[in-house]
Amino acid sequence: MRAEFPDFRLGSVLATSFTGTLSERHGDAVERIPVPHRLVDWLAVYGLDVDSCTPAQLDLARELRESIHAAATAAALQDPLPASAVRVINDRSAHGRAVATLTPEGERRWRLGADPGAALRVEDALGVIAADAISVITGERDGRLALCASPTCRAAFFDTSRSRTRRWCDMNTCGNREKKARFQANRRKGPGPAE
Secondary structure (H helix, E strand, O other), rough: OOOOOOOOOOOOOHHHHHHHOEEEEOOOEEOOOOOOOHHHHHHHHHOEEOOOOOOHHHHHHHHHHOOOOOOOOHHHOOOOHHHHHHHHHHHHHHOOOOEEEEEEOOOOOEOOOOOOOOOOOOOHHHHHHHHHHHHHHOOOOEEEEEEEEOOOOEEEEEEEOOOOOOOOOOOHHHHHHHHHHHHHHHHHOOOOOOO
């Protein structure tokens, strides 16, 4: 019987979605890629199909995830980027050999350099994620890095809303939970004294 795992929290920005594979960092942390095959599953959702993942590759992925989170958090706060995080992101980016290709259907697919039949290795997929993180952190993309307003989450996310004032990493989780908490608090207070 296959063990159940927490659902993935998916977003439209690869790098910050990857950091979301560990959520509730300041509460009861939820690891969404606890075993190597869950990383394979997550990568497949983003079109980064790899054949397999070893425990050592999962460790590399988690190191990259935490480095992206640290660098994105620093960038959102306009603090200096941690040197160790920058080193890991650059290292993972340099070790990836994936290239983007355009399909006749207008979609992007990833493949290894000149060999169209070769499968991506985890290191190649991590290179794609690292490159995406670099484009987000350096401001090359239209949007801004922000931190989730949930005190238990504080996930870095990329805000592409028109006003750039989004407060939650995901309205369906953190935003909804906060709205419910406010509703319950107001309900407990009850109506105010009559004037």
